[in-house]
Amino acid sequence: MKALKVLGGAIALLVAASALVAWLNVRGEGPIDETLPAGAPSAELVQRGAYLARVGNCAACHTARGGDAFAGGKAIATPFGSVFASNLTPDAETGIGRWSADHFWRAMHHGRSRDGRLLYPAFPYPDYTQITREDSDALYAFLRSQPPVRRPNQPHDLRFPYSSQASLAVWRALFFSPGSFEPQPARSAEWNRGAYLVRGLGHCQACHAPRNAFGATRDSLELSGGLIPMRNWYAPSLASAAEAGVQDWTGDDVVRLLKDGTSARGTAMGPMAEVVAGSTRHMSEPDLRAMATFLRELPQHASASIDDSPAVPADVMELGARIYKARCAECHGERGEGGGAASPPLAGHRTVTLPSAANLVKVIVHGGFPATTPGNPRPYGMPPFGQSLGDPEIAAVASFVRRSWGNDAPGVSTFDVSRIR
Amino acid sequence: MNLLASAATGLLALAMLQTATAAAPADTMAQRMKACVACHGQEGRATNQGYFPRIAGKPAGYLYNQLRNFRDGKRQNAVMAYLVDQMSDDYLREIADHFAGLDLPYPPPQTTGAPAATIARGEQLVRQGDAARGIPACSSCHGASMTGVSPAMPGLLGLPRDYLLAQFGAWRSGVRRAAEPDCMGEIARRLSPEDLNAMATWLSAQPVQHAVAKADSLPRPLPMQCGSGLR
Numbered sequence: 001m002k003a004l005k006v007l008g009g010a011i012a013l014l015v016a017a018s019a020l021v022a023w024l025n026v027r028g029e030g031p032i033d034e035t036l037p038a039g040a041p042s043a044e045l046v047q048r049g050a051y052l053a054r055v056g057n058c059a060a061c062h063t064a065r066g067g068d069a070f071a072g073g074k075a076i077a078t079p080f081g082s083v084f085a086s087n088l089t090p091d092a093e094t095g096i097g098r099w100s101a102d103h104f105w106r107a108m109h110h111g112r113s114r115d116g117r118l119l120y121p122a123f124p125y126p127d128y129t130q131i132t133r134e135d136s137d138a139l140y141a142f143l144r145s146q147p148p149v150r151r152p153n154q155p156h157d158l159r160f161p162y163s164s165q166a167s168l169a170v171w172r173a174l175f176f177s178p179g180s181f182e183p184q185p186a187r188s189a190e191w192n193r194g195a196y197l198v199r200g201l202g203h204c205q206a207c208h209a210p211r212n213a214f215g216a217t218r219d220s221l222e223l224s225g226g227l228i229p230m231r232n233w234y235a236p237s238l239a240s241a242a243e244a245g246v247q248d249w250t251g252d253d254v255v256r257l258l259k260d261g262t263s264a265r266g267t268a269m270g271p272m273a274e275v276v277a278g279s280t281r282h283m284s285e286p287d288l289r290a291m292a293t294f295l296r297e298l299p300q301h302a303s304a305s306i307d308d309s310p311a312v313p314a315d316v317m318e319l320g321a322r323i324y325k326a327r328c329a330e331c332h333g334e335r336g337e338g339g340g341a342a343s344p345p346l347a348g349h350r351t352v353t354l355p356s357a358a359n360l361v362k363v364i365v366h367g368g369f370p371a372t373t374p375g376n377p378r379p380y381g382m383p384p385f386g387q388s389l390g391d392p393e394i395a396a397v398a399s400f401v402r403r404s405w406g407n408d409a410p411g412v413s414t415f416d417v418s419r420i421r
Numbered sequence: 422m423n424l425l426a427s428a429a430t431g432l433l434a435l436a437m438l439q440t441a442t443a444a445a446p447a448d449t450m451a452q453r454m455k456a457c458v459a460c461h462g463q464e465g466r467a468t469n470q471g472y473f474p475r476i477a478g479k480p481a482g483y484l485y486n487q488l489r490n491f492r493d494g495k496r497q498n499a500v501m502a503y504l505v506d507q508m509s510d511d512y513l514r515e516i517a518d519h520f521a522g523l524d525l526p527y528p529p530p531q532t533t534g535a536p537a538a539t540i541a542r543g544e545q546l547v548r549q550g551d552a553a554r555g556i557p558a559c560s561s562c563h564g565a566s567m568t569g570v571s572p573a574m575p576g577l578l579g580l581p582r583d584y585l586l587a588q589f590g591a592w593r594s595g596v597r598r599a600a601e602p603d604c605m606g607e608i609a610r611r612l613s614p615e616d617l618n619a620m621a622t623w624l625s626a627q628p629v630q631h632a633v634a635k636a637d638s639l640p641r642p643l644p645m646q647c648g649s650g651l652r
Contacts, residue, residue, distance in 0.1 A: 065502075066494030261507075277507035331455065342452060366500070367456045371507035378512060381456030384500055388459065 024173040025118065029110055032102045041141035049142025052135055055287070056128070056201040057279035061085040071095075071149040076122045077230040079215060081158035083122040091148035104140040105133060110178050118168045120156065121176065126217065127203035130181040130196070175216035194294025197287060198223075202279075207235035207271065208244075221301055227358060232420045233270050234356040239301045243354060246295050254292035255285065260375030266351075267344065267370050269382075270362055277371035312399045312411035320400025323393055327385065328401075336405045342380035347405035357412045360398050361420045364389075391417040450519040456504060457520070474584045480635055481514075481521035482573030486599070486649050488513040495598040497591070527579045527629035535622045543623025546616055547577075556611050557644035559620070562604075567624070569635035573649060578629045585621035600648030607645070 111125035225237030236244035256263035258280035331343035338345030367384035399411035569576030591597035592609035
């Protein structure tokens with residue numbers, strides 16, 4: 001009899017929990033008007049939507065390499081499997097041809113698809129939820145003005161239990177709540193515009209924030225840096241002067257970095273070069289200035305403290321010094337002093353001394369060019385050394401530059417290199 | 422006196438400027454393209470060891486097409502795709518022109534001591550093709566000396582055998598593509614693995630005289646429709 005009571009209690013609890021999860025997943029949603037727009041939207045609205053699509057960098061995921069614009073198909077690798085970006089062209093069968101403006105708003109704001117399915121947060125609706133209805137409608141008008149492309153969406157390739165809607169519902173109940181941008185009247189209009197862009201469409205937090213074991217960004221410390229899952233680039237903290245904080249930069253330097261991909265204070269490489277090329281270089285000067293204002297006033301936090309790692313063995317430092325002299329010194333200088341616009345100084349460079357050595361290793365292994373932009377149309381490139389140097393050699397030269405000329409960051413092990421590269 | 426003082430100050434300033442910019446790299450394409458020569462060899466000449474193809478002196482149109490193809494997913498190489506991912510067409514064109522304009526001697530051929538039968542079969546296919554199977558001679562498109570034809574037909578000599586074999590394989594499987602009609606893909610699918618081996622062996626065994634430049638035109642029209650060979 002007692003066992004029955006316990007069982008009954010457990011079932012009641014389960015039903016209540018399920019009801020709570022279900023309610024949490026649809027809270028705040030209004031009724032959906034399924035009517036499709038009767039006429040063509042104004043050219044002005046479409047143009048505004050096109051601009052916002054750049055701000056949100058929609059094409060970075062929704063246009064496959066060499067594929068039709070916004071027709072989807074690109075795989076987004078996550079620790080839980082691959083999510084395939086969907087077709088956003090107005091094709092009726094395979095795209096958003098049958099989506100109303102309300103459907104589109106529900107996806108952006110609530111993270112639910114036209115058919116009611118819960119969307120995976122690889123689509124950054126935890127950030128996009130902050131955008132206004134007007135901006136959502138402009139994006140909708142722009143996407144519907146694109147040529148329709150018939151390309152059926154590819155099913156996601158996620159492992160169980162991540163592949164089930166039920167587990168996604170639980171994730172959303174725990175980590176997502178629809179929100180809207182709350183302007184702060186005490187701050188300037190420029191700051192508020194910047195905050196809206198950085199937190200909303202810009203979805204900067206999607207990379208520049210730590211993630212928990214379930215892949216949710218932790219937003220208690222805004223933009224405090226995080227390792228980009230699966231790519232192993234570290235998106236440095238924008239809240240720390242030791243990482244990528246711009247509190248002591250001029251507004252101009254921040255604008256130049258976002259517009260040109262390079263500035264007197266630093267150059268965007270790797271995933272940030274992608275962001276410059278696909279998004280920020282297309283943004284208006286006032287919007288970039290607003291983002292700069294917000295970022296320069298971002299509250300500072302201390303960086304994660306560097307633990308007292310054992311000193312790098314002398315023979316490793318010697319190997320690193322030899323490799324540096326042979327491969328690096330020609331451009332970066334004998335003492336890491338750098339060489340003008342082409343080769344940044346390595347002495348005192350934040351990318352070199354970050355607590356995480358990920359970006360330094362990535363740059364040594366893969367090299368790379370900053371984005372080609374009107375302000376930097378013919379960039380200099382860093383050679384990739386992943387072909388010619390083995391992991392122990394890369395570890396040695398990375399350790400050497402992290403511990404020379406006044407740099408005082410922990411060394412890098414061969415294991416670190418093989419894990420990161 | 423004032424004049425002397427200002428001259429001295431000027432000299433000092435100049436000296437300081439020179440110290441400050443001692444490490445400043447040249448504002449040249451060669452300096453910008455350091456990333457390329459890490460694999461493709463000093464000035465794009467490539468070592469003839471291993472895999473990496475020579476790019477120096479290849480026709481500019483060909484190099485431009487390849488750079489775009491890496492960027493746009495028609496050729497697959499993660500290192501190349503990463504390097505050119507955020508580049509404008511204008512810059513890719515300038516890079517292509519830079520390497521096309523380099524005129525450098527070729528290293529000695531890589532392949533030596535290959536079986537005579539393989540060499541003979543390879544040379545026959547390269548010079549005459551196989552009409553019965555619809556395979557044109559390589560030389561009918563890539564030039565009588567096989568060193569390429571402007572603007573966009575690549576030379577086939579001075580390339581590593583591994584690279585040639587990998588390209589044949591990529592054409593056959595569709596991993597490497599060109600503008601339609603994709604003539605090289607079509608031809609590669611008509612060739613047998615034995616044919617490909619013989620051709621790659623012969624091509625990689627040929628010495629190249631430095632004086633042999635790429636041709637400006639072909640004496641006869643192309644034997645097949647080609648989407649990108651002449652662009």
